[in-house]
Amino acid sequence: MYLKIDHVDKTFQRGSQTTEVLRGITLDVAKGEYVSIIGHSGCGKSTLLNIVAGLTGSTNGGVILEGRQVDEPGPDRAVVFQNHSLLPWLTVYDNVRLAVDKVFSKTKSRAERHAWTLHNLDLVQMVHAKDKRPAEISGGMKQRVGIARALAMEPKVLLLDEPFGALDALTRAHLQDSVMALHQKLGNTVMMITHDVDEAVLLSDRIVMMTNGPAAKIGEILEVPLARPRKRLELVSDAAYTKCRAAVLKFLYERHRYVEAA
């Protein structure tokens, strides 16, 4: 298996209080696969992503990527954060270049790194704004640059932490199409956290549905049998799409309803 999440438990300890967030998460992801993780807020899906990224340690179990155990963060598991987290004092170009310089310091020449930076900005159609600072571009554009920065690291797995959560519906749809096209073109392995059912069905090969916390588990895994490339408009009336959508909605709102203050 390319990426293996093996019996991961996570318990947070705050003073004398222990909270069990994740229990026995096991998931295999194939190379080039697009997997979404969906669940109500607070179910620990972001914690799971952070464990895969290496930003948080697991209490038990571990993550294995291409036969090597993950124990610290690294550019082979690039993260696109929900709030873009571009460095505001650097230009768009320099934000991507920082990553390129760090990852390819030994393997690429100066000129190659420059070209690679521009190439990745071009992938997300952001070359025109390369000399702007993050404060001068829109939220959708910032997220594009965040994606370019992650792609530029040539990661083995691309981790998307609710990447479109902070965007308006139109920009979100636009960016989803871009991500789909990039996945088609580059064949990245992607793990995406989301709480948007349509987004999950549209983008994913498999949807991992998590039960409510505390001690959240994987409730169900749904294969999305839709051929790629997928077209947003054509899918609206597609039977398989509607079925998948209904299955996820049923899971989230019927069997694992979000109980406030549970």
Next chain:
Amino acid sequence: MNMPIRNTENVVALTQASAEVLPMPQVPAKSLLSRALPMMSEIAARIVPPLIVLAIILVVWQLATNSPKASLPSPLKIWQDSKDLIVDPFFVAGPQDIGLGLRILTSLERVAYGFGLAAIAGVLLGAIVGQSTWAMRGLDPIFQVLRTVPPLAWLPLSLAAFRDANPSAIFVIFITAIWPVIINTAVGIRNIPQDYRNVALVLKLNPIEYFYKIMVPSAAPYIFTGLRIGIGLSWLAIVAAEMLTGGVGIGFFIWDAWNSSRLSDIVVALIYIGLVGFVLDRLVAGVSTIVTRGTAQS
């Protein structure tokens, strides 16, 4: 060579155009005056009020100290007594008879050394305290106690240690200016958003890269606040330190003038000190706005 030909073309074109009179839209070309006026009134609105207040102060001062029995000099008397100091800041008439500008420069040199060292050491120490919980727990209480020690209280120890006036004065500046730099830098570093830390972790920046590429730019607004307070305190401390250590600086000049009852000279020196302090503050503030252009807005 081409000019004459082009000219004739223009002439032809013009005569053609003048045959049929086209109603050209009136270009709203603002005259230079109409554009300059709002700007000038803007400037005047900022300059005139302080000038009026200054004039009022001078008049009141003059009236209050006009009598021959007055203990303090009036503005007119100051002008008569210390005209040489006011008019030419850079004269040299003897080893101890030099312009105030030159004295200020000597003092500024001490401040530059002391403050420069304080800035470097302060940012580094602040980075350590801000980054490490244990360093903070260990060092912060000590800093909090030491920073309340008045600058001049360090002077005797400093003189004993360095056995020379100049390094002692520089040390006093250093020890005065370093606390706000340390404390503000530490706060700035503690406030680095987790997002930026995560970016650094994913990119595997080493500690030195992290310091230059994330810490310093992210904490820059805080660091500059500390530097600005620090330079103000340095300038406060140098005058007091020089009064005691002697030498060429502006502080010693004031002490010397007091000992020889040249009150007018003291007033002039005070104005010099105030103006230079103001300029120093503006200078650090100016550098700060340039450097933190990207950081302040997020």
